[in-house]
Amino acid sequence: MHSTSLRKNLKKVGKRMNAKKLMSILVALLLVISLIPDTLQAAFTDDDLIEVEAAPEDITIGTKGPMKEIDFIDESFEGKADFLGLYTSEYATEILVKRLWVAVQVNDRNEVVRVVSPSIGGAVPIWEDEQNIAIPEGGFVLLAQDDSWATKTYRKYLATNFKVGDVIKLRKNGEVVPVTEFMTGDGLIAGITLANEPMYTVTEGSTELKGSIRNYEDGEEYTLKANDQDIGLAADGTFQYNYALNRGTNYIDLSIYKNGNLQDEQSVVVFYKDYIEDDKEVFLWVEQGPNARKFQSSESIYNMLVLAKEAGVTAIALDVKGVEGYASYKKNELTNRPYVSEMTAAARAGANPDLDLLQEFITHAHSLGLEVHASMNVFAEGSIAHNEYGVLDEHLDWEEKIYRHEDNGQILRLRESHYGRNGALVAFVNPANPEVVDYQLRSYEEVIKNYNVDGVILDRGRYDNYFADFSDISREQFESFLADRGKELQNWPEDIFTYNGTTRVDGPLINEWYTYRASVIKNFTSQIRDLVDEYNTSENKDVLVSSYVGSWYDSYYLNGVNWASPNFEYDERLKFQQESLYTDEYAQYGYTEDLDFLMIGTYQTTAAEVKKYITLGNILMNGELPVYAGMALANHQEPALQREVFQAGLRNSAGLMIFDYSQANFPVIKASIDDVEYVKDYEIGISDPRDAEANIQADYFNVNRNEDNINVYSNSFGYSTGTNIWGVEAVVDASGTVTKMVNKQQAMNWSWVNVEDNNSIIPDGGFVISAADASGVRTRRQIVANAYNVGDQVRAALLSGYLAYEGKTFRKGTMEFSGKVEVVGPGEATVIVNGEEATLQSNGTFTSPLTLEVGENEVEIMVLVDGMKTHHKHLIIMGEDMIDSLETAKEMIADYVDGGIGTSLLAKLNTAVRHYERMEAFLAEGKEKQAKQAEENGIKSIQHVIKQVEKHAGKHIDPAHAEEITAYLESLI
Numbered sequence: 001m002h003s004t005s006l007r008k009n010l011k012k013v014g015k016r017m018n019a020k021k022l023m024s025i026l027v028a029l030l031l032v033i034s035l036i037p038d039t040l041q042a043a044f045t046d047d048d049l050i051e052v053e054a055a056p057e058d059i060t061i062g063t064k065g066p067m068k069e070i071d072f073i074d075e076s077f078e079g080k081a082d083f084l085g086l087y088t089s090e091y092a093t094e095i096l097v098k099r100l101w102v103a104v105q106v107n108d109r110n111e112v113v114r115v116v117s118p119s120i121g122g123a124v125p126i127w128e129d130e131q132n133i134a135i136p137e138g139g140f141v142l143l144a145q146d147d148s149w150a151t152k153t154y155r156k157y158l159a160t161n162f163k164v165g166d167v168i169k170l171r172k173n174g175e176v177v178p179v180t181e182f183m184t185g186d187g188l189i190a191g192i193t194l195a196n197e198p199m200y201t202v203t204e205g206s207t208e209l210k211g212s213i214r215n216y217e218d219g220e221e222y223t224l225k226a227n228d229q230d231i232g233l234a235a236d237g238t239f240q241y242n243y244a245l246n247r248g249t250n251y252i253d254l255s256i257y258k259n260g261n262l263q264d265e266q267s268v269v270v271f272y273k274d275y276i277e278d279d280k281e282v283f284l285w286v287e288q289g290p291n292a293r294k295f296q297s298s299e300s301i302y303n304m305l306v307l308a309k310e311a312g313v314t315a316i317a318l319d320v321k322g323v324e325g326y327a328s329y330k331k332n333e334l335t336n337r338p339y340v341s342e343m344t345a346a347a348r349a350g351a352n353p354d355l356d357l358l359q360e361f362i363t364h365a366h367s368l369g370l371e372v373h374a375s376m377n378v379f380a381e382g383s384i385a386h387n388e389y390g391v392l393d394e395h396l397d398w399e400e401k402i403y404r405h406e407d408n409g410q411i412l413r414l415r416e417s418h419y420g421r422n423g424a425l426v427a428f429v430n431p432a433n434p435e436v437v438d439y440q441l442r443s444y445e446e447v448i449k450n451y452n453v454d455g456v457i458l459d460r461g462r463y464d465n466y467f468a469d470f471s472d473i474s475r476e477q478f479e480s481f482l483a484d485r486g487k488e489l490q491n492w493p494e495d496i497f498t499y500n501g502t503t504r505v506d507g508p509l510i511n512e513w514y515t516y517r518a519s520v521i522k523n524f525t526s527q528i529r530d531l532v533d534e535y536n537t538s539e540n541k542d543v544l545v546s547s548y549v550g551s552w553y554d555s556y557y558l559n560g561v562n563w564a565s566p567n568f569e570y571d572e573r574l575k576f577q578q579e580s581l582y583t584d585e586y587a588q589y590g591y592t593e594d595l596d597f598l599m600i601g602t603y604q605t606t607a608a609e610v611k612k613y614i615t616l617g618n619i620l621m622n623g624e625l626p627v628y629a630g631m632a633l634a635n636h637q638e639p640a641l642q643r644e645v646f647q648a649g650l651r652n653s654a655g656l657m658i659f660d661y662s663q664a665n666f667p668v669i670k671a672s673i674d675d676v677e678y679v680k681d682y683e684i685g686i687s688d689p690r691d692a693e694a695n696i697q698a699d700y701f702n703v704n705r706n707e708d709n710i711n712v713y714s715n716s717f718g719y720s721t722g723t724n725i726w727g728v729e730a731v732v733d734a735s736g737t738v739t740k741m742v743n744k745q746q747a748m749n750w751s752w753v754n755v756e757d758n759n760s761i762i763p764d765g766g767f768v769i770s771a772a773d774a775s776g777v778r779t780r781r782q783i784v785a786n787a788y789n790v791g792d793q794v795r796a797a798l799l800s801g802y803l804a805y806e807g808k809t810f811r812k813g814t815m816e817f818s819g820k821v822e823v824v825g826p827g828e829a830t831v832i833v834n835g836e837e838a839t840l841q842s843n844g845t846f847t848s849p850l851t852l853e854v855g856e857n858e859v860e861i862m863v864l865v866d867g868m869k870t871h872h873k874h875l876i877i878m879g880e881d882m883i884d885s886l887e888t889a890k891e892m893i894a895d896y897v898d899g900g901i902g903t904s905l906l907a908k909l910n911t912a913v914r915h916y917e918r919m920e921a922f923l924a925e926g927k928e929k930q931a932k933q934a935e936e937n938g939i940k941s942i943q944h945v946i947k948q949v950e951k952h953a954g955k956h957i958d959p960a961h962a963e964e965i966t967a968y969l970e971s972l973i
Helices: 003-014 019-034 154-161 288-294 298-311 357-367 434-450 472-483 510-538 553-559 607-621 639-652 666-674 744-749 780-787 882-896 899-924 928-952 959-972
Strands: 050-053 067-069 083-088 094-097 102-106 112-116 131-134 140-145 169-172 175-177 191-194 199-202 206-214 222-226 229-231 238-244 248-258 261-272 281-286 315-321 371-377 380-383 401-403 411-413 426-428 455-459 497-500 503-506 544-550 597-601 627-632 655-659 682-687 695-697 709-713 727-732 738-742 767-772 796-800 809-811 813-824 829-833 845-852 855-865 868-880
Touching: 050 083, 083 154, 094 102, 094 140, 102 131, 102 154, 112 131, 140 154, 191 248, 191 261, 199 607, 206 222, 206 248, 206 261, 222 238, 229 238, 261 607, 288 315, 298 357, 298 666, 315 357, 357 371, 371 434, 371 544, 434 455, 434 510, 455 510, 472 510, 510 544, 510 553, 544 553, 553 607, 597 607, 607 627, 607 639, 627 639, 639 655, 639 666, 682 709, 695 780, 695 868, 709 780, 727 744, 727 780, 744 780, 767 780, 796 855, 796 868, 813 829, 813 855, 829 845, 845 855, 845 868, 868 882, 882 899, 882 928, 882 959, 899 928, 928 959
Parallel strands: 199 261, 281 315, 281 655, 315 371, 371 455, 455 544, 544 597, 597 627, 627 655, 809 868
Antiparallel strands: 050 067, 050 169, 083 140, 094 131, 102 112, 102 140, 169 175, 191 206, 206 238, 222 229, 222 248, 248 261, 380 426, 401 411, 497 503, 682 695, 682 796, 682 868, 709 767, 727 738, 727 767, 796 813, 813 845, 829 855, 855 868
C-alpha cells in the first residue's frame, strides 16, 4: 500500500478510535507483512531452533511476544511427555486433544481461531473434554502436554499467551517463517497408529502388533516393516501381525514407507516373561507415622490383620523405623533408638508405650499365616514437617550437607538451608558417612537378631536428591573415587554442577558424581546382604532382603541409586533423560544382586502407565529378580479404577505392594484382588441443619477423597483427612458441633483465588465432612458449603444391610426385616421402618417385622441420630405366593426333564405344595408352631428336589437346564 494512502486511511480511522487502538491495527498489519516468506520451501534440520511467538502482551510497549521452543513437528505424540508440538495439515486433517491438554488452532493467516482449555487471568483452565480439532489447510495446531500446571510451562504457555484473534509467528533460528517452511509439499504424511502400548509385558512367546496407517491413500504404494519383517496391510490400511519374541526384552521398530520414501517410525518395547508365579504375593504396607497410634491394643492389631487376610493380603511390610527416626520395636540394645510412643508432635503422639508393635504384628500375623517384613527408612532420620528428630539432634554431623540455588553457592546443613527452613519435609543423613552406615546396620541387626521377621526392607535407602550430599566426607571420598580412575577434581562443587539462577548447569564430572553416589548405596546394600546372610547361617534363619524404590528409574539417578541389575544394558529406545550415564561402570553399581525381590512404586494413575512401569522394572531386572508392583491407594480409590490397576499389577509382576493401611478400604481391595465388581454395601448419611426433614447422602466413609465425592472421616482414618486445597470441609467435634469450615465462601462465591488448606485434623470422637468436585463443577463442594456453618449441630451414621432386600423377592406373609446402623461421631440412633420404631441392639443391628403381600411392597426406612435425620430410604420388596412359585418350578421340570426322573421330581414338588397349603391353613387358624413345622417340611421337599436335579445333571438332565432349575428352587428357600 502507498504510504500517502495509508496515512489518509489511518486519519479517517483515527476519528473513531483512540491512539492505542490505532497502534493495535498498525502492529497487526506489520505482523502480517512480516510473515510473507522470502522463499516458499526451505529445509530444516534437528539442529535448527524452531520457536513459536505469541502476540505481544502490550503493543504499546513492544512488538515482540513471549516465545517458546517447539519440541517436534508432525510427529506422533504417543509415548511423549512434557512437550509443545506443531501439527500441519500434512500430518492429518484433525488432531486429538486429550483432557488436561491445551491446543491452539491457527488458520492460514497465522490468526488464532480457537484455544482448547484457555486460562482466564492466569488461573488453572476449566479443562475441556477429550476431542478432535481440525488442522486448518495452510494453518497448523499447537499442542501442549505436561503433568504439572504449577511447575512446568508447556500447557501454561499456550493457555495463558494465546487468545482468539491473535496474530502469531513461527521462527526458525530467530527468523520469522511461514508454516510451509516445515512442510514437504508432498501431501499427507503416512504415519503409524499403533493399538499396542509403547511398553508392555507378556507371558507368551509372541505378541500381536495391531494398528493402522494414518493418511492411507488409494493409488499409493506402502510398505510396513517390523525389524525388517514385512507386515501385510489390509485394503483399508490396517494391519495385524503375530511377532515372535525372544525371552527378555524385545525392541520392535516399525517403519512405514510411501512410494519408497520413509514416512514414519514407531518403536514398541515388549518384555517376554517366560514364566508365571503360581502364587501372587500381596504386601500391605503399614507406615509408622499415620498408623502407630491406631494400634492401642494387641486385639486391634489382630483385628486389622484378619481384615487384611480376608481381603487377600499375604504379607505385611511394617514400617519399624519411620522418617522421624523412632522404632516400632523395643529390643534396641544395639542402637538405643527411642520407641515410637516417645514422639510428641500432635500428628504423631499417642502410641501405646506398653506394646511392642513389631512383636505383636509377628505373633498375630504368623498365627494367621501372614508374613512380616520389617521396613526401615534407612537414611531418613527426622521429620521437618512434624519437628520430630529421634536421634538426629544428637548427631548434627550426620545431617546431609546440601548445595541449592537458594543459598547463593553456599553448602549448608539441611536445616540451616533455605530449603530446610522453607519446604523440606524429611531430614536425611549422609549415606557416605561411616558412622551413619554403622548405625543403620546396627538398626537392622537388632531387628534380625531379636525378632522372627520374614524379611527386611530398605526404604529411602538413597540420597535426598541431586543436591546432597556435599559434605567434606563426600568430597574426600569423591576425590579418591576419581583418583582411582585417573581423574582429578579441579573445582568444588563447580565440576559437578553450578546454578544459573534457579537452573542447574551440569559440570564436566556430573556423571562421575552420579556414579560415585551409586557406589555408596551399592556398598551399603552389600553390607546388608552380608549381615542377613550371616544371621541366616548362624541362627538358621530364612530372612529375605528387599527394597522399595520409585518406578521412575530414568530419573532415580538423581537420588544416588542404581536399582537395575548389573547385567542391564541401556538402549536408546528407552529414552532415558541422562543417556550418557549408563556406562559399564555405572552398571556395576546396580544393587539388585543384593536383594531377593524388589518393590517398585508404580504409583501412576492408569492401568496403561502401571503396565509400562512394571515392564520397565522387568527390563531393568533382566528377569533375574521378582518385581512387585506398588499400588498407591490415594491415586485410585475409585473401585473400578483400583480393580483395573491391581489386575495390571497382578498379571505383569510377581504380586502387589499396597500403600498404605491408613487408606485401605478392605472390601474394595478384596474386590480388586479377586477381579470382581465392587458393590458398596453401606450408605453414609449426614443430617442437614437447614431442614429437619432433609439429609445429605455422602459417597464414602474413611476413604481417601477423590473428585466428585463427599466423604466422611472419623479419627480411625488417621490424624487428618490428607486432602488437597481444592475442597470444602466441615469439622465436627465430639459434641456434634461444627467448629470449622474450610473454603466455605470460596465455594459459595465460586472464587478460588485465595484457597485454604484442607487436610483438616479429625477431632477425637468427632468427624470431618469433606467434598471435592472436578475442575469447573459446582456440585458437592457447594452442597457442603451451603449446608453447614460454624456452630451447627450435625450428626452422621452408616446404614448397611438394607441393600440385601432392594428389588428381591420373598415369600408373602410376615418376615423379619433387618439391617445395621453405626453412628459416626456422637449421638444415639433410632431406626424407623414403615412408621414403627425398629428394635435396635447394642451392636447396631436393627430388626422390624414386615407383612408382605404378593407383588410390590414399599418399605420406608428412616435413621435419626439424636433426633436428626441422617437417612431416608424407600425400597421395593417383592412378595411372592409360594404355591404359585412351586407351580412355576413344576412347569420348568415338565419342560426340561423327561421320563421317570421327571415324574419323580414332580411328585416331590407336589408334596412341597401340600406342605405349604397346610402352612397357610395353620396360619389362618393362628397355629404358628404348626405352620412353622409345615414350612420346614416344605423346604425339605424342595431341597430333596435340588439334590436330585444336581445328581442327574449332565446325565439325564441338560446341565444348563439343571442349573436354571436349581437356581430358581434355591431362590424360594
